Amino acid sequence: MVLLSITTIMEDVGIDEAFLDISDEPDSNEAIVERIKSGIYEKTGLTCSIGIAPNKLLAKIASDMQKPNGMTVFTGDDIEKKLWPLPIRKLYGIGPKTEEHLKAMNIQTIGQLASLSMESLIKRFGHSYGYYLYEAARGIDESPLVTHWEPKSFSRETTFQVDVKDWQVIARTIAELTKEIVSDMSRRHYRARTINLKIRFDDFRTITRATTIEGYSGSEEVIRKAAFACLKRVELARKVRLIGVRVTNLEKLEKVSLPV
DNA sequence: TCTGGGGTCCTAGGACCC
DNA sequence: TCTGGGGTCCTAGGACCC
Secondary structure, three states: OOOOOOOOOEEEOOOOOEEEOOOOOOOOHHHHHHHHHHHHHHHHOOOOOEEEOOOHHHHHHHHHHOOOOOEEEOOHHHHHHHHOOOEHHHOOOOOHHHHHHHHHOOOOEHHHHHOOOHHHHHHHHOHHHHHHHHHHOOOOOOOOOOOOOOOOEEEEEEEEEEEEOOHHHHHHHHHHHHHHHHHHHHHOOEEEEEEEEEEEEOOOOEEEEEEEEEEEEOOHHHHHHHHHHHHHOOOOOOOEEEEEEEEEEEEEOOOOOOOO
C-alpha cells in the first residue's frame, strides 16, 4: 500500500521486492525515495535499499550496491564506470553454473563479458540466453513492468527427513501433495492438463516424469491417477529423498463456476 | 556452501502431420 | 519407397530467481 501510493505501475518481485515506474512522477528522485523509506518504516519498522535506473536490470543492481538502507542512482552514463567493474555474478540471470562457465573462459567482470561478441555468446549459451547476456552486459533491458500475471503452474514438494524406500510412503506422499495442489488450484479457479512428478534419489539424481491428460481437470482423483501413472514409469532402485508434484498447462475457469 | 520450497523459462529430442 | 522440410505437441532435464 505504501508503494501503491507512489505509483500504480508496480511489479511485485517476491515478498520483499518491487519495481516501480516513476518516470511520470513530478517529484524529484530524492523526494520519492524519502516517501518510500519513511512510509515503509512507519508501517513495518524496517529499512530498505533503493536503486533508481533507466530499466529494471540496472535498478536491481543499483538497489544492491548500498545494502542496508541505501539508495543508488544509476544513469545510462554509469555503465562503464559502475556496471563493468562488477563481478559477473552480480548480473541478474547469472547463477553459479554460468559463473563457473564464464570464469573458465577467463571472464570475471561484467565489462569482460561485454567484450564478447554476440555470436560467441549465442554459440556457447544458446540463442535466448546468449542474446540476453550480450544485452545485459551493456545494461540494456527493455522489458516492461509486469503488473499482472497468471500462474503457469502449481506445485508442492517435500523432502523426507530420512530417505525412503517404502512404496506405500511414496504413494501416500504423492496423494497428499496432490490434495494440496488441487486445493490451491480450485481456490484460484484453475484446471490443468499436464501432471509432473519429480523424484530426487539419495544420490541427488533428480528425475521428472510427465503425463498429459485428455482434457483439463481439477479433479483430485484424476490428477492423483496421472501422478501415479508417472510413478509407474520410474525405476525405484534407490532410496527417495524428495517427492514433488506439479501441474502445468493450466486453464483459468471463468467466475461462473463450471463443473470440474 | 550446501538448505528447502515454489516458481519461471529454455533447450533438445522424438512423435506426428502435411 | 525414400528423403527432406516445416510446424506443433509432448517429455525430460537444467539453470535461475526469491
